[in-house]
Structure formats: C-alpha cells, structure tokens
Amino acid sequence: MTEKEQQPVAPEIPTEAADKPESDNPPKNENRRGANQAERERTIAQNRQRLREIVDVVRKHDILHGITPEKLCAIIEDLGPTFIKLGQILSMRSDILPRDYCEALKKLRSNVSPMPFEQVRRVVETSYGCPMEEVFASFDEKALGSASIAQAHAAILKSGESVVVKVQREGIHEVMSRDIILLKQACKVLKYTPAGSLVDFNQVLDEMWVVAQEEMNFQTEAANLERFHALNQDVVFVTSPILYRAYTTTNVLVMERIDGMGIDEHDKLVEAGYDLAEIGAKLADNYVRQIMEDGFFHADPHPGNIRIRDGKIVWLDMGMMGSLNEKERKLIGNAIVGVARGDIALVRDAVLGLGEFHGTADKKQLYRDIEAMLDKYGSADLGTMDLAEVFEDMTSVMKTNGIAMPSSLTMLARGLATIEGVVADLSPELNIMNVITARIGDQMFDNVDWRALLTQDARAIYESSRKSLEIPALLADILRTGLKGEANLGVEHHAGEDVRKLVIAMVRKLCLMLLSLGLLIFGGAVAGNGPQVFGLSIYSSGCFVLALCAAGFALWNKKK
Incomplete structure (x- = not known):
C-alpha cells in the first residue's frame, strides 16, 4: 500500500510554567489568586519530594563508581512506572546508547503491582459517567496483567461478549508529567557535559514524551487497532482483536478477549497440529508486508503480543506502532538492496536520505565507514545475513557520522531484532533477509510502469536514429571541404583503410537505427490490436523489444 498517512501532531511537552507567575497584572478575583498560589506551592512541594526520591535511589546504587547496564536497569526499576516506560522507549534508541545498554533496557520488567480494585472502579466509572454494573454483566477484580501505564481485566458485557478491559493507572499522566519536568531540568546541566555535546537530551525526552x-x-x-485490521483484512492467516468502540475512552479500552495459544508455546502448537515452520514463514511474511507495503508495523512484536487461534496469527497490543512513509520505505529498500549488492553509493544515498546531519557533513568519512561496513558482509551469503544486525550497523554508521535517526527507524530496528528471534525459534532455517529482499523484488517489478518505460526508451531510440540520419550529410560536408583543400584532415595515406572501416561501421549502425525506428513506428500502429498482457499489446510489445535489441546491438562495442 502506498497511501501516505498524516503524521500525528506532537502533544505539547510539559514545562515549568506552573512554577512561574501567570501575569504581572493582579487577577480580579482574590480567591482565584489564592487558589492558584496554593496549587503552585503544592506542585513545588511535590516536585521537591520526587526529586529527593530520585536522589535517594541514585545514591543507593552508587553511580559515582560507574554505571553498568544492569545497574541502570536496577535504578530505573526502583524509580517506578514512569522511568520503566521511558527506559523501554530508550531501549529503541541504539543511536544514543551503546548496544549492551539497549539490550539490558529491553529486559526491563513491565509488570508492576496492580492498582487496588477501588481505583479501577473509579477510573472506569469516571470515564463512563455511570456505575460499572450498567455496562458489564461481570468484571473480574483480579487483573490479568499489570504494566507501568495500565492493567487489564477480564469482563463480560451486558450483551454477552467476553472482553478484556484495559484500564489506565489513576493519575499516571500527572506523575509522568512531573517526572518529565524534572528530567528536562536535569538536561540543563547535562548540556555542559561531554555527552551533552553529542546528544540532544531535550530532543530525546521530547520524543519519549510523545x-x-x-x-x-x-x-x-x-485507532491503531482499526487501521491494522483494515490493512490486513485481505490476509487470511492474520487477524487482531475486535474493538468495542462504543465502550472505549481515553482511559478505558475494551476489546475482544483472545484465548488460543501463545506463539512461544511450541509443544501445545505441535500437539494441536500446527506446523511451526509454516507459522514462522507466515509471521515473517506478514511482518515484512507491514513494513514494506503498509508502512504501519507493530513496534513491539515479542511473543506475549502474538497468539495463534483457529489457524490464524493474532496480533495484540497496538499501543506502540511504527509508521513509515513512502519515501522512507523506498530508502530502506534501497539500503537493503545496497548491502546485498555491496553497492556503497546506494547505501550512502539511503543513509543520507533517512537521516539528518548535525553540523557539516563529511561525506568522504561516511563513504569510508559504509565501505568498511559492507566489507563485513562482502563474502557472506544473503541467506546468512542477520537483518537486525545490518540495521544496527547502519545505526552505528549514522551515529558515528553525526546523523540523527528518525524515531521510525529506531522502532524498526528494534522490531526486526525482536521478530527475528521469534521466527528463529519457530523455524531456524528461515532468514528474514531472504523474505524482505524477495518482497522488495516483487515491489520493484509490480511498481514498474511498463508503458511509460517503453515510451521513454522509444523516445531515446528515436533521438539516436534522428542523429544517425545526419551522419551521411556530415561525412559529405567533411569530404567536400577536404577536396577543396579548405581543411587539414591530418590523415596519412596508410589511414585510408581505417577510414573505410569507420564509414562501413557507421552505415551498419545507421541501418540498425532505421530498422529500430521502423519497428517503433509499426509497434505504435498496432498498439491497440491483438491479445493484451498487463494492459499491453503483445504485438506492440514485441516490436518495442526488437527495436531495443536492434538499437542496443548498434551501440554495442563502439570499437567495431
């Protein structure tokens, strides 16, 4: 699919405006002024308390003696749900953090203590404006799972459907906003450190907050669920949960409950008669389609988000999705083809097109770095290449050369690394690189406008033929000028044979060009006649092909 999607407008990042006076002009209502002042004081007190908590955690882990990936994860887990979510998002930014830190952050535990049911009820009833019992026939008080932002409960609607209700943590937006404000204040100090000159931490925080x-x-x-379902409705082996839009709000999401089996429950799948290799092949094919055709892909395809039910792959949890526009998809395809071919220029152009330079670009250094990267894969078979590793290497090259990566590309790198692991467990012989290059090849063939291509080549042949027709007149002018003694050709007597051969070669090329032109004219005359293939006349296409062959033979081997 090539339909371009509008990018969502980035939400406004919270600022410290709450700590600043609203205006020099006194408000008319003194009570309002008092309320605003009390609110500001309460906010300042909360920020100070939270800052003390953060300092205590940092001291506890003694970062003055160094910070390892494991220690960073422990600090983030102790800091609570906000930092866990930010750590999970940061794990996708291999252009900022070293690879071992990103790998450690991917393992952050998302399970946290569930909210008390009283809070769950309060969030649901506040969202619906009515008692929970008016919507649900039953609602399981025990959470199916609890994460940093929300938790899920099993329920049954009044109409009888079995559903999962995802309930947002009470006050999570305010908590995360406060933490972001504190982190942005810390960024003011970080910009004076060596790391601050390499990474725009404010920009990173802004992206994570979005x-x-x-x-x-x-x-x-x-909306992601609806869009994913629409894009995959023609894929017979893929589905996603039904969304109950009437019961979905900003803080509550109601969708179909999916049972089935987890994609990592291999023994159960085999017992149920499934072929693991077939599942792996279909999973890889669908994920590559999401990337290269739909431009809308699951950014967190770990086994917990993929189930098998009734012979279909069921994708769950559409909270984090990646989007690629048509240009980005084309550049990614070019980069992969460039790596496969060892084409430095193609990879370089893709890297420059995908990223954005910070400062002056040293294209010679970039060229050398890409050449070194391609040397690594020079003798490797395409089927043995690790696609996630290829993207990691490209990320490293971009980072080294000060090229900022779009968030969509970092999401893609993480998604590919995750899905490769899932597919490898199902079908060790399958390589996603082969799947994606095959898909790129199909796209290149399907997207060719053959009529326009033939027309373009026909014009080129016509121009060549027209110029060839001028050769005899030019030769006559040269000979006439020479006979009059008005020009010095600088040709000795023994060169006569060479001139004769040159004239014969020109005449031969002229004849072939005339033949090619005649075929083009005839092909145009029969364009609407005879059987059609791909909307083109076989007779007409045959003439065009023969014309191309004749012209190519005429231009081949200029020495002849």
Missing part, C-alpha cells in the same frame, strides 16, 4: 502520551491515550490505540 510516545508515552500516545500510549496513555487509548483512543490512539483504538
């Missing part, structure tokens, strides 16, 4: 905001708005996830 992603977190989207995850906290369940209407966004609902």
Whole structure:
C-alpha cells in the first residue's frame, strides 16, 4: 500500500510554567489568586519530594563508581512506572546508547503491582459517567496483567461478549508529567557535559514524551487497532482483536478477549497440529508486508503480543506502532538492496536520505565507514545475513557520522531484532533477509510502469536514429571541404583503410537505427490490436523489444 498517512501532531511537552507567575497584572478575583498560589506551592512541594526520591535511589546504587547496564536497569526499576516506560522507549534508541545498554533496557520488567480494585472502579466509572454494573454483566477484580501505564481485566458485557478491559493507572499522566519536568531540568546541566555535546537530551525526552502520551491515550490505540485490521483484512492467516468502540475512552479500552495459544508455546502448537515452520514463514511474511507495503508495523512484536487461534496469527497490543512513509520505505529498500549488492553509493544515498546531519557533513568519512561496513558482509551469503544486525550497523554508521535517526527507524530496528528471534525459534532455517529482499523484488517489478518505460526508451531510440540520419550529410560536408583543400584532415595515406572501416561501421549502425525506428513506428500502429498482457499489446510489445535489441546491438562495442 502506498497511501501516505498524516503524521500525528506532537502533544505539547510539559514545562515549568506552573512554577512561574501567570501575569504581572493582579487577577480580579482574590480567591482565584489564592487558589492558584496554593496549587503552585503544592506542585513545588511535590516536585521537591520526587526529586529527593530520585536522589535517594541514585545514591543507593552508587553511580559515582560507574554505571553498568544492569545497574541502570536496577535504578530505573526502583524509580517506578514512569522511568520503566521511558527506559523501554530508550531501549529503541541504539543511536544514543551503546548496544549492551539497549539490550539490558529491553529486559526491563513491565509488570508492576496492580492498582487496588477501588481505583479501577473509579477510573472506569469516571470515564463512563455511570456505575460499572450498567455496562458489564461481570468484571473480574483480579487483573490479568499489570504494566507501568495500565492493567487489564477480564469482563463480560451486558450483551454477552467476553472482553478484556484495559484500564489506565489513576493519575499516571500527572506523575509522568512531573517526572518529565524534572528530567528536562536535569538536561540543563547535562548540556555542559561531554555527552551533552553529542546528544540532544531535550530532543530525546521530547520524543519519549510523545510516545508515552500516545500510549496513555487509548483512543490512539483504538485507532491503531482499526487501521491494522483494515490493512490486513485481505490476509487470511492474520487477524487482531475486535474493538468495542462504543465502550472505549481515553482511559478505558475494551476489546475482544483472545484465548488460543501463545506463539512461544511450541509443544501445545505441535500437539494441536500446527506446523511451526509454516507459522514462522507466515509471521515473517506478514511482518515484512507491514513494513514494506503498509508502512504501519507493530513496534513491539515479542511473543506475549502474538497468539495463534483457529489457524490464524493474532496480533495484540497496538499501543506502540511504527509508521513509515513512502519515501522512507523506498530508502530502506534501497539500503537493503545496497548491502546485498555491496553497492556503497546506494547505501550512502539511503543513509543520507533517512537521516539528518548535525553540523557539516563529511561525506568522504561516511563513504569510508559504509565501505568498511559492507566489507563485513562482502563474502557472506544473503541467506546468512542477520537483518537486525545490518540495521544496527547502519545505526552505528549514522551515529558515528553525526546523523540523527528518525524515531521510525529506531522502532524498526528494534522490531526486526525482536521478530527475528521469534521466527528463529519457530523455524531456524528461515532468514528474514531472504523474505524482505524477495518482497522488495516483487515491489520493484509490480511498481514498474511498463508503458511509460517503453515510451521513454522509444523516445531515446528515436533521438539516436534522428542523429544517425545526419551522419551521411556530415561525412559529405567533411569530404567536400577536404577536396577543396579548405581543411587539414591530418590523415596519412596508410589511414585510408581505417577510414573505410569507420564509414562501413557507421552505415551498419545507421541501418540498425532505421530498422529500430521502423519497428517503433509499426509497434505504435498496432498498439491497440491483438491479445493484451498487463494492459499491453503483445504485438506492440514485441516490436518495442526488437527495436531495443536492434538499437542496443548498434551501440554495442563502439570499437567495431
């Protein structure tokens, strides 16, 4: 699919405006002024308390003696749900953090203590404006799972459908906003450190906050579910949960309950008669389609988000999705083809097109780095290449050369690394690189406008033929000028044979060009006649092909 999607407008990042006076002009209502002042004081007190908590955690882990990937994860887990979510998002930014830190952050535990049911009830009833019992026939008080932003409960609607209700944590938006404010204040200090000169931490925080905001708005996830379902409705082996839009709000999401089996429950799948290799092949094919055709892919395809039910792959949890526009998809395809061919220029152009330079570009250094990267894969068979590793290497090259990566590309790198692991467990012989290059090849063939291509080549042949027709007149002018003694040709007597051969070669090329032109004229005359293939006349296409062959033979081997 090539339809371009509008990019969502980034939500406004919270600032410290709450700590600043609203205006020099006194408000008319003194009570309002008092209320605002009390609110500001309460906010300042909360920020100070939270800052003390953060300092205590940092001291506890003694970062003055160094910070390892494991220690970073422990600090983030102790800091609570906000930092866990930010750590999970940061794990996708291999252009910022070293690979071992990203790998450690991917393992952050998302399970946290569930909310008390009283809070769950309060969030649901506040969202619906009515008692929970008016919507649900039953609602399981025990959570199916609890994460940093929300938790899920099994329920049955009044109409009898079995559903899963995703309920946002009470006050999570305010908690995350406060933490973001504190982190942005810390960035003011970091910019004076060596790391601050290499990484724009404010920009990183802004990107992470945008992603977190989207995850906290369940209407966004609902829209993702609807879009994913629409894009995959023609794929017979893929499905996603039914969304109950009437019961979905910003803080509550209601969708079909999916049973089935987890994609990592291999023994159960085999007992049920499934072929693991077939599942792996279909999973890889669908994920590559999401990337290269739909431009809308699951950014967190771990086994917990993929189930098998009734012979279909069921994709769950659309809270984090990646989007690629048509240009990005084409450049990614070019980069992969460039790596496969060892084409440095193609990879370089793709890297420059995907990223954005910070400062002056040293294209010679970039060229050398890409050449070194391709040397690594020079003798490797395409089927043995690790696609996730290829993207990691490209990320490293971009990072080294000060090229900022779009968030969509970092999401893609993480998604590919995750799905490769899932597919490898199902079908060790399958390589996603082969799947994606085959898909790129199909796209290149399907997207060719053969009529336009033939027309373009026909014009080129016509121009060549027209110029060839001028050769005899030019030769006559040269000979006439020479006979009059008005020009010095600089040709000795023994060169006569060479001139004769040159004239014969020109005449031969002229004849072939005339033949090619005649075929083009005849092909155009019969364009609407005879059987059609791909909307083109076989007779007409045959003439065009023969014309191309004749012209190519005429231009081949200029020495002849």
